[in-house]
Amino acid sequence: MAEKNLNEISGxxxxxxxxxTEAMARENLDYAIALLNQALEKxxxxxxxxxxxxxxxxxxxxxxxxxxKKMLSGAGSSPQVAKARISLNKNPGEAMATAEQILNxxxxxxxxxxxxxxxxxxxxxxxxVALSYEILVKNSPKDKGLVIEFAKAVSEIGESSRAxxxxxxxxRDNPGDGELNDALKDLSARKSLxxxxxxxxxxxxxxxxxxxxxxxxxxxxxxxxxxxxSEDVTERLIGEYEDRLQKEPNNLKLVRQLADLYTxxxxxxxxxxxxxxxxxxxMGNDPSLELAMAKTVVKQxxxxxxxxxxxxxxxxxxxEKIKAEKLxxxxxxxxxxxxxxxxxxxxxxxxxxxxxxxxxxGEAIQEFQKAQGNPHKRLASMSYLxxxxxxxxxxxxxxxxxxxxxxxxxxxxEEKKDLIxxxxxxxxxxxxxxxxxxxxxxxxxMDAAYKDVSAKVEAxxxxx
Numbered sequence: 001m002a003e004k005n006l007n008e009i010s011g012x013x014x015x016x017x018x019x020x021t022e023a024m025a026r027e028n029l030d031y032a033i034a035l036l037n038q039a040l041e042k043x044x045x046x047x048x049x050x051x052x053x054x055x056x057x058x059x060x061x062x063x064x065x066x067x068x069k070k071m072l073s074g075a076g077s078s079p080q081v082a083k084a085r086i087s088l089n090k091n092p093g094e095a096m097a098t099a100e101q102i103l104n105x106x107x108x109x110x111x112x113x114x115x116x117x118x119x120x121x122x123x124x125x126x127x128x129v130a131l132s133y134e135i136l137v138k139n140s141p142k143d144k145g146l147v148i149e150f151a152k153a154v155s156e157i158g159e160s161s162r163a164x165x166x167x168x169x170x171x172r173d174n175p176g177d178g179e180l181n182d183a184l185k186d187l188s189a190r191k192s193l194x195x196x197x198x199x200x201x202x203x204x205x206x207x208x209x210x211x212x213x214x215x216x217x218x219x220x221x222x223x224x225x226x227x228x229x230s231e232d233v234t235e236r237l238i239g240e241y242e243d244r245l246q247k248e249p250n251n252l253k254l255v256r257q258l259a260d261l262y263t264x265x266x267x268x269x270x271x272x273x274x275x276x277x278x279x280x281x282x283m284g285n286d287p288s289l290e291l292a293m294a295k296t297v298v299k300q301x302x303x304x305x306x307x308x309x310x311x312x313x314x315x316x317x318x319x320e321k322i323k324a325e326k327l328x329x330x331x332x333x334x335x336x337x338x339x340x341x342x343x344x345x346x347x348x349x350x351x352x353x354x355x356x357x358x359x360x361x362g363e364a365i366q367e368f369q370k371a372q373g374n375p376h377k378r379l380a381s382m383s384y385l386x387x388x389x390x391x392x393x394x395x396x397x398x399x400x401x402x403x404x405x406x407x408x409x410x411x412x413x414e415e416k417k418d419l420i421x422x423x424x425x426x427x428x429x430x431x432x433x434x435x436x437x438x439x440x441x442x443x444x445x446m447d448a449a450y451k452d453v454s455a456k457v458e459a460x461x462x463x464x
Contacts, residue, residue: 176264345374
């Protein structure tokens with residue numbers, strides 16, 4: 001369905017919207033929210049109504065900030081979220097209505113906005129999709145994948161310049177990120193096509209005569225598009241930053257961005273030289289800088305592997321040798337950062353991962369136990385701890401750790417599915433088949449395609 005304006009909706013929905021607007025003007029927010037929800041149930045494609053509803057929801061939340069702040073932690077796990085996800089494929093309109101009920105209480109709820117995005121795609125409501133993406137990005141501004149999705153959604157509603165700005169803002173903080181630069185190039189190419197009239201041709205409308213008035217104009221447009229598609233954004237930024245650095249030699253933020261760009265272009269020595277320049281300055285005592293340098297060296301090792309001839313008879317041996325060297329470097333380098341920043345629990349988590357990868361399970365356990373103190377790494381640390389316990393055949397400890405992590409994980413997302421699946425696997429290893437299958441059934445209810453839960457659950461029922 002296409003999104004509708006006030007003149008395209010039914011009379012009943014128009015009356016409800018008008019009353020809702022009047023209630024908003026009187027600051028009767030509860031009544032306005034109820035009326036606007038009713039209007040959307042009749043006309044889910046009525047975008048102006050949804051936008052006004054969102055405004056009302058946020059105004060109400062702002063007026064009750066203390067109360068809502070207390071309830072946010074549990075909102076993502078409500079039965080309504082599960083209900084909406086279950087109905088998403090069969091009835092996206094119903095899923096969207098259920099999501100709005102969640103947003104009435106918590107307008108920032110990411111799980112509900114993700115449901116609206118998925119339902120909006122299914123119902124072909126691009127402005128509705130973009131509206132929820134905007135809030136999702138505000139909730140998770142550093143989520144690169146989410147920002148790219150948001151930019152695409154904004155582009156699809158005809159706001160190409162705004163979409164480019166969204167990506168450029170993130171590229172400024174991550175100048176060497178290839179995925180972001182590719183997304184920007186793709187967006188620019190699409191903008192060029194649409195502004196040139198090619199979008200109409202793709203849809204079977206219009207003609208070249210409408211777009212190209214003469215041969216010279218045709219050639220100019222073709223060349224412009226070819227340049228736009230082939231332009232290397234990274235090279236352009238390197239040139240700009242090098243020029244700026246001549247004028248601003250003490251701009252260490254610029255030096256950092258330039259180093260990131262050289263890493264992206266696999267010019268590792270130049271990148272490391274620039275990183276060293278910062279390290280030797282007053283701003284050198286920065287764990288994020290040392291991490292960036294470490295990642296650059298790791299990429300050097302990966303590049304060495306890429307350069308190997310796969311047809312050499314000892315190719316596999318060479319690959320394993322470089323991988324072993326890389327892991328040894330990572331462990332040694334991270335140990336230095338742990339010693340230098342002993343209270344940085346994010347580094348402790350990284351150290352635990354490397355110990356786990358190197359098979360040093362005892363050392364990994366100690367690091368993950370400490371890393372639990374970082375709220376951003378807590379659940380991931382508990383997941384790794386459980387894996388460490390399981391490797392040591394301490395299945396009861398693994399199960400208890402996973403159960404505690406699951407209790408703390410409110411939103412039923414990929415991370416929670418992984419925790420539940422691992423708990424089921426541990427319980428299987430303990431011979432507790434009934435308890436294990438209950439874990440797999442939880443995932444099956446929400447996502448039957450996850451790993452092999454479908455086979456496990458269906459085998460259980462067929463064996464009864």
